[in-house]
Amino acid sequence: MEIAKGIYAVGGLNNKTAVFFNKTTDPVHSTFKAKITDSLIAGKWLPWGDNNLYPQEFANKLKKTGVAVGGLEVLTAAHFGTGFRLYQGTETEEAIIFRERLVESFPDIAAFYYRTKFDIVLTEIITDYETFRVSFPEYLLSPNGNEIISVRRIKAADCRFEAPDNSGIINNIGVNTDWENYEDKNTTVIPCFGANIPIEEIKAFCKEKGIRKFTIPVIDTLLVEKSYPSVGWHASFKNGWVDVVLSIPAFKKAMFEQQLNIKYLIHISDEYFSHVYGQDWNLFTPEERQEKRTQLVDLIHENLQGNQAGGKSIISPFFIDRISGKEIKGIQIDEVPQAQSNGDFLLDSSAANYEILTAMGVDPCLITGGAFGGKTLSGSGSDKREAWTILCAKLPIKQIRTLQIFENIKIWNGWDLTVFGKFPNINLTTLDKNKNGQETVVN
Structure with missing residues (x-):
């Protein structure tokens, strides 16, 4: 039954799912049809990793890897920049002029911004996105469904996609804080929509079906993956470099404890x-x-x-x-000579740390003044400045996904379409160009 243009209801009256047959299809999830196999969790959830605990196991390994923790902090800080800012475009005969606006200039936006602590919500979503390249903002609707009244972050590690329907579309996510000891009663089902589905169509469908909360995942484009993105910088965790980094401190510790310390x-x-x-x-x-x-x-x-x-x-x-x-x-x-002071394995550790940061796209000079292992590397101000500039130049392709959260709310709530959000960043410069050594850059 067609309930709105391009939207068809499937199943019974209590089925809160949708299949979209319009020209704008979900590029993330509609390109595959997963087989219903025994690998599904409880017969309906797509496992994340071989044992469905990939995010939990990865996070446990990550927090032990100092260089990856530092690199991830650089990525999240660069992505967020100086925080969410509003800009408005004005078209003239010569050009389009953009200027920053105070949130207070738009009462409806200001009320939403301060009520939801929007900046903090975005930092949490960005952290999930930079870690797993997928995050799950949950949109909460007013009783009549006319407005999005709040948005919050659902922890990505707690979320699993539902198995696709016969049309290859994922309709829901399941949220559970303990997938290792799965119980159906502890799993919350939340409707899930694709990022490229027009907001007006989602709004009409939610009104028709009485949906008052849903998610539109912020997710990287999938290459050969079927559901969860394969994060490029996780490669160093899979190919053994992180194991090298973690094994050296353990080896050194054992050597200190077991050798004759005379x-x-x-x-x-x-x-x-x-x-x-x-x-x-x-x-x-x-x-x-x-x-x-x-x-x-x-x-x-x-x-x-x-x-x-x-x-x-x-x-x-x-x-x-x-x-x-x-x-x-x-x-x-x-x-008696002290064998532990000879620097054994530090070159191996240096190579492993470099491989980890290379996969993350973070120049080592941004988190250390010199190279790992005691050898001097370039860590001058100009090196750091250029490394930061290059990193920030790569951000728009990622920021456009997290900023889409504001765009979705803006369109749903009917806010001024000439207003948009940005994450400005600080570009380091020299004192002869700016007395405080920095300038604001908007990508």
């Missing part, structure tokens, strides 16, 4: 004790002799360790061996 090796000749104690030495019992040796070692140890040992001298007599005539040192102290 600073000095002390040699003491029995001639020394014969000289000090004279004929009494021959009268001491073996136990008394050992006690005297221990007392001497403790005395030397106390005088060698700590700051108080600085500049001190130890006097040790020389003796002449009665048989060979050679000199014998009464006390000899040798320093």
Whole structure:
């Protein structure tokens, strides 16, 4: 039954799904038909990863990988820039002039912005998007469905796509905070629409079916994947480079714990004790002799360790061996070389860190002043400035997806169409060009 132009209801009266046969199809999900197999979770949810726990397992590994944590922070910070800002375009005979506007200039937008803490919601969605290249904003509607009154982030790791219908379209997502111990009663079903479906059509369908909340996933274009995007920079987690980074600290720790951690090796000749104690030495019992040796070692140890040992001298007599005539040192102290200070495996760690950041598209100079492993790399101000500029130049192709959230709300609520959102960024410059060393750039 056609309920609006290009929208057809399927199933019974309680079926809150839609199949879109209009010319604007969902490029993300309508290009495949998944087979209903035993691999589905509870027979209806598409697993994310072989065991359906890919995001959870990835996040656990990520938080142990310092360089990836730092790189991800750079990506999210660059994407968000200085925060969500409103701009308005005015067309003249010569050109289109864009100027920044205060949110307060538009009462309806300002009320929504402050009520929903829109900036914070966007930071959360951007974090999910930069981590998994998919995020799930949930739009909440007014009782009559005429307005979007709020938007919030559903944690991406908790979401799973429903198996496609016979037309190859995904109609819902399931939200569950514990997929490892799945229970149907703990799974919330939320209607899901494709990003390229016109907002007016979604609005008409939601009114007809009484839908008051839904999601339009912010998702990367799929290449050969069928449902969840394959994130490019996750390659270093799959090909072993991250394992290299994580194994080196564990190896170093084990080496520190298991090796003999001895600073000095002390040699003491029995001639020394014969000289000090004279004929009494021959009268001491073996136990008394050992006690005297221990007392001497403790005395030397106390005088060698700590700051108080600085500049001190130890006097040790020389003796002449009665048989060979050679000199014998009464006390000899040798320093034991410390093997853990040789920098083993740091070059391997450096190569692994570089591979991780290369996949992320983050220049190492943005998170460190020099190269990993102690070798000096270029970390000058100009290197950082150019690296940041290049990174920001790549952002529009990603920002256009997260900014679509504002566009969806704007169209649904009938706000001024000449107003649009942007994430301006700070472009570092030199003091001769700007006294504060920075300027705002809008991509």
